[in-house]
Amino acid sequence: MTQLKLSGAAMVVQALNDLGVKHVFGYPGGSVLDIYDALFQQSEVQHVLVRHEQAATHMADAYSRSTDQIGVVLVTSGPGATNCITGIATAYMDSIPMVILSGQVATHLIGDDAFQETDMLGCSRPIVKHSYSCRAAEEIPTIIAKAFHLAKSGRPGPVVVDLPKDNLNPNATFDYFMPSEIKLRSYNPTIKGHPKQIKKAATALMAAKRPVIYAGGGVISANACDLLVAFAEKLNAPVTNTLMGLGSIPGTHPQFVGMLGMHGTYEANKSMGNADVIIALGARFDDRVTNNTDKFCTGAEIIHVDIDPSTISKNIRADIPVVGSIDIVLKQLLDFWQQEQLSQDSEANSLWWAQISEWRNRNCLKYDNSTGTIKPQQVIEALYRVTDGQAYITSDVGQHQMFTALYYPFSRPKQWINSGGLGTMGFGLPAAMGVKMAHPESEVVCISGDGSIQMNIQELSTCMQYDLPIKIVLLNNGNLGMVKQWQDMIYDGRHSHSYMQSLPDFVKLVEAYGHVGVNISDPSKLEQELTQAFELKDKLVFINVIVEEHEHVYPMQKRLGAIDDMWLGKGVDQ
Amino acid sequence: MQTILSILLENEPGSLSRIIGLFSQRAFNIESLTVAATEDKSLSRITIATNGDHEKIEQIIKQVNKLVDVLRISELSGKAHIERELMFVKLNAQTSDAREEIVRTTDIFRGQIVDCTNQLYTVQLSGKKEKLNAFIRSVKRQSDIIEIVRSGCVAIARGATALKP
Incomplete structure (x- = not known):
């Protein structure tokens, strides 16, 4: 066999191909033209040309979120690279695997403030899992393979690979070598839970009278959702999800009590606040969950399972820390119960469920839909019916995101794609595009607001180029709804810069991009018109729904209170 | 701490x-x-x-x-560990009394004079942070400090324990 000799630029493309990459999201520019030329000369790796690099990162990110693949971004140096920063931070905060290939000026120019030079490794350092600079063309395949390995293993995250232009020179070829296995002496995540900790956790859970399972995005990234359901059913405990964990247990499962936290359900937050044992699985006790940490679940013993030891006891002290991958640890716990024949206090368990059902009966998600205007909650409920609850749903950030999380019960993991940790407005549309690239046969819906949608609306052009018939449902209230809600509740209704003057005519706008636009404003026709829009299978349809302007998201935790101190409506104390 | x-x-x-x-x-x-x-x-x-x-x-x-x-x-x-910090102190020593005092203090603290001119002595001293601070307090009384540079601490475990890959 003859040794394959390739240029640095060709090695980039060959390495991606060898790693099974089908799609790369990017934008060309001076320092990566050699890579683009190499892309042009092959057909295995498809490049998707975005209109702004930030959108490329969100597309790649959502591609990762909705599959087991790793989304790849290719951008040029300088502004191309810095435009990726928001998208990299978004992926980092939600522990999403992604590889960003950024061009760089030639090695001899680095540090000279050359044209389109930016210290990308420096800029991205706080928001990446790791980063590499390729100092020689021969290193490129190995470095890209390492980047893929790091992005996906352990606690996943984005990895940047910086590629100085001189190492991509198409006229200099080198031996191509792709390692079959990656080993890093300094990186070896703990996968299996320590047997002593497993024993402690399993025993505490079986002895619990009021256990709660608090499951986050880590369950989904570990592909441990079936195990979560088996585990929950064995323990017969209520399961609550973080915003990132939604879909890890079906939203219609009888043991599911809904999302917890700032806009969590009454029953979820009440269960947490009254639990005697809480097991956190791949969740991180975010401030949007805990509310005031001093008052957080004071009566509960906390078991915290996570693959990242630094997450454990960071915000809330864990009584029983377990470091390991969620799938392995859940198996270990189930095995331990089986072997030790542990049983639980069934009387306490029925009392616990009786209490939970009382909380459920408060029906905290009910809302008044008799006002003659369309309520945002109503739109999500109608959408759920129109899509049979099966569509991939992406969202932007704000009230519409919370309404979706609360009113669309997700049936499977990776179905719900949103920016939880960073809260990036402008995420939803490119995310829907990334999902559609990965699942061309599936229904993909972006739920957005009139603020968020305008932050990456230029991507409607990309949708036309690549024929991406996604559906965009805009909850248009003419305001930055979540900002306004806070101003109503905390700033005596002083609406400082929270309303959107001069909104475009969205229907005309999407028509200009070659798509279909629909306005919906009559509550009595909502479901029928939504159904009609979804019947246009091969078109991108932008559905502009005029919704009630003054609606707030409830439940909502009271500021500085305990996890279960909540408002259930405007001025409605629990 | x-x-x-x-x-x-x-x-x-x-x-x-x-x-x-x-x-x-x-x-x-x-x-x-x-x-x-x-x-x-x-x-x-x-x-x-x-x-x-x-x-x-x-x-x-x-x-x-x-x-x-x-x-x-x-x-x-x-x-159990050993920690040390290295320090250079440049001192103004214009009178012979001051110079003698510096030599004496340096001696007590087991430091060395590593450079001198007609008017300046540079002292090298190593030890724990507290010892270096004590030296500075002592010499301050007799002479003007021109410059101080400290390495920050380095440390190693006692006994067989070692930080190895």
């Missing part, structure tokens, strides 16, 4: 900036930091003096350990 951390990491471009960046990003303190390549040139060793309560130190150790370049981290201050 001061905590001394010893870190073994890949000697790669940017690996030091990842450590320093992590400390500022997560609002951890650095009292001092020293770094140099080890016998094995592919590895660097860092000694960081920091402070914080037990929870804070635990979090610092976990966060540092999470960096892909880091092979090992050990908290030395909780164990």
Whole structure:
């Protein structure tokens, strides 16, 4: 066999191909033209040309979120690279695997403030899992393979690979070598839970009278959702999800009590606040969950399972820390119960469920839909019916995101794609595009607001180029709804810069991009018109729904209170 | 309370900036930091003096350990260990009395005079932070301090314990 000799630029493309990459999201520019030329000369790796690099990162990110693949971004140096920063931070905060290939000026120019030079490794350092600079063309395949390995293993995250232009020179070829296995002496995540900790956790859970399972995005990234359901059913405990964990247990499962936290359900937050044992699985006790940490679940013993030891006891002290991958640890716990024949206090368990059902009966998600205007909650409920609850749903950030999380019960993991940790407005549309690239046969819906949608609306052009018939449902209230809600509740209704003057005519706008636009404003026709829009299978349809302007998201935790101190409506104390 | 951390990491471009960046990003303190390549040139060793309560130190150790370049981290201050800091002090010694006083004090602290001119003495001193501080307090009384440079602390565990890849 003859040794394959390739240029640095060709090695980039060959390495991606060898790693099974089908799609790369990017934008060309001076320092990566050699890579683009190499892309042009092959057909295995498809490049998707975005209109702004930030959108490329969100597309790649959502591609990762909705599959087991790793989304790849290719951008040029300088502004191309810095435009990726928001998208990299978004992926980092939600522990999403992604590889960003950024061009760089030639090695001899680095540090000279050359044209389109930016210290990308420096800029991205706080928001990446790791980063590499390729100092020689021969290193490129190995470095890209390492980047893929790091992005996906352990606690996943984005990895940047910086590629100085001189190492991509198409006229200099080198031996191509792709390692079959990656080993890093300094990186070896703990996968299996320590047997002593497993024993402690399993025993505490079986002895619990009021256990709660608090499951986050880590369950989904570990592909441990079936195990979560088996585990929950064995323990017969209520399961609550973080915003990132939604879909890890079906939203219609009888043991599911809904999302917890700032806009969590009454029953979820009440269960947490009254639990005697809480097991956190791949969740991180975010401030949007805990509310005031001093008052957080004071009566509960906390078991915290996570693959990242630094997450454990960071915000809330864990009584029983377990470091390991969620799938392995859940198996270990189930095995331990089986072997030790542990049983639980069934009387306490029925009392616990009786209490939970009382909380459920408060029906905290009910809302008044008799006002003659369309309520945002109503739109999500109608959408759920129109899509049979099966569509991939992406969202932007704000009230519409919370309404979706609360009113669309997700049936499977990776179905719900949103920016939880960073809260990036402008995420939803490119995310829907990334999902559609990965699942061309599936229904993909972006739920957005009139603020968020305008932050990456230029991507409607990309949708036309690549024929991406996604559906965009805009909850248009003419305001930055979540900002306004806070101003109503905390700033005596002083609406400082929270309303959107001069909104475009969205229907005309999407028509200009070659798509279909629909306005919906009559509550009595909502479901029928939504159904009609979804019947246009091969078109991108932008559905502009005029919704009630003054609606707030409830439940909502009271500021500085305990996890279960909540408002259930405007001025409605629990 | 001061905590001394010893870190073994890949000697790669940017690996030091990842450590320093992590400390500022997560609002951890650095009292001092020293770094140099080890016998094995592919590895660097860092000694960081920091402070914080037990929870804070635990979090610092976990966060540092999470960096892909880091092979090992050990908290030395909780164990039997030896720590030293090197200091140079440049002193103004214009009168013979002052010069004699400096020689005497340097002698008491087991330091050395490593450079002198007609009017200046430069003293080299090593030891724990407290000893170096005490020396400064003593010489301040007799002469003007022109300049001080301190290395920050380096430390090693006593006995067989070693930080190895």
